[in-house]
Amino acid sequence: MTASPDLLRALRAKLRRDMPITRALGLRVVGHEGGGLVLSSPLEPNINHKGTAFAGSLNATATLAGWGTIWLALREHGIRSHVVIQDSTVHYVRPVTGDFTARCKPPSVHAVERLVKSVAKKGRGRIELDVTVADASGDAVRFHGRYVAMIEGGAAGQKHGPRLSPV
Numbered sequence: 001m002t003a004s005p006d007l008l009r010a011l012r013a014k015l016r017r018d019m020p021i022t023r024a025l026g027l028r029v030v031g032h033e034g035g036g037l038v039l040s041s042p043l044e045p046n047i048n049h050k051g052t053a054f055a056g057s058l059n060a061t062a063t064l065a066g067w068g069t070i071w072l073a074l075r076e077h078g079i080r081s082h083v084v085i086q087d088s089t090v091h092y093v094r095p096v097t098g099d100f101t102a103r104c105k106p107p108s109v110h111a112v113e114r115l116v117k118s119v120a121k122k123g124r125g126r127i128e129l130d131v132t133v134a135d136a137s138g139d140a141v142r143f144h145g146r147y148v149a150m151i152e153g154g155a156a157g158q159k160h161g162p163r164l165s166p167v
Contacts (some may be wrong), residue, residue, distance in 0.1 A: 003032040003072045007041035010075070011037075011068055019064070025057055027064065035106030037068040042099045043135075053096035058133050063088065065102035066129040070115070072145050073107065077116045081149040086126065088145035098135040102143075105130040115149060124150045 003011075015022045026045045030038040039061055045115050046057035063085055070083045107115075111127055118125030126148050133141035 002034065003076065005162065007072055007075055008032060011072060014071070015064070015068070021060060022064065025060060025085060028062060029068070030101065033103070033106070034106040035069070035073065035112070037072060038101060038103050039065045039068070040099065041097070041102045046100075050095070051097075053100060053135075055090075055092060057142070058092070058096060058141050059088075059090050061100070061102045062090065062131040062133050062141060063145060065104040065131045066143070066145045066147060069104040069107065069129060069148055070127060073112050074116065074119065074149055077112075077117065079119055079149075079152070080152045081119060082152055083147055083149050086146045086148050088143060091142040093142065094137075094140050094148050096133065096135045096140045097137065100133055100135045100140070102131050102133045105132070119149050121152060124148060 008026050008029060015027065015029070024045060025117050028040045032038070041057065041061050043053055048054040067083050067085065074081050087091050107127060107129060115125040115127045120132045126146060128144065128146045131143040131145070133143065
């Protein structure tokens with residue numbers, strides 16, 4: 001499934017309005033391929049003292065690729081929700097030496113259906129996603145994250161709020 005141009009515009013606006021780090025990263029929404037979001041960032045604003053991409057910038061871009069994938073999937077199903085990252089692991093395979101792209105592997109239809117049903121029934125649901133970050137030389141970062149989606153305006157996440165990091 002590919003997000004409509006209107007949904008991608010809404011995502012771009014959401015990121016600009018509600019997540020100031022996206023401006024600092026120079027983050028761009030490139031597209032939505034088969035259900036997985038693709039984001040890119042230039043090296044220059046994300047460079048570290050070694051002339052390579054800062055690990056925090058790579059992690060943030062990967063986290064946001066997963067976050068945006070879920071936000072779009074739920075919107076496609078008519079669900080407005082808050083999405084947060086619950087936990088993640090990141091493997092930095094090699095340094096990133098140029099502009100980079102984060103590609104979220106599309107979640108399975110079954111995983112999205114399970115998430116949608118859980119959010120609709122319980123007010124919250126979880127899903128795990130994989131993201132790869134690459135530059136012109138190929139894959140450089142492997143990210144795995146578990147996200148939680150909660151109905152907007154609901155109290156579903158309040159009892160667990162301190163354990164979750166909003167994105």
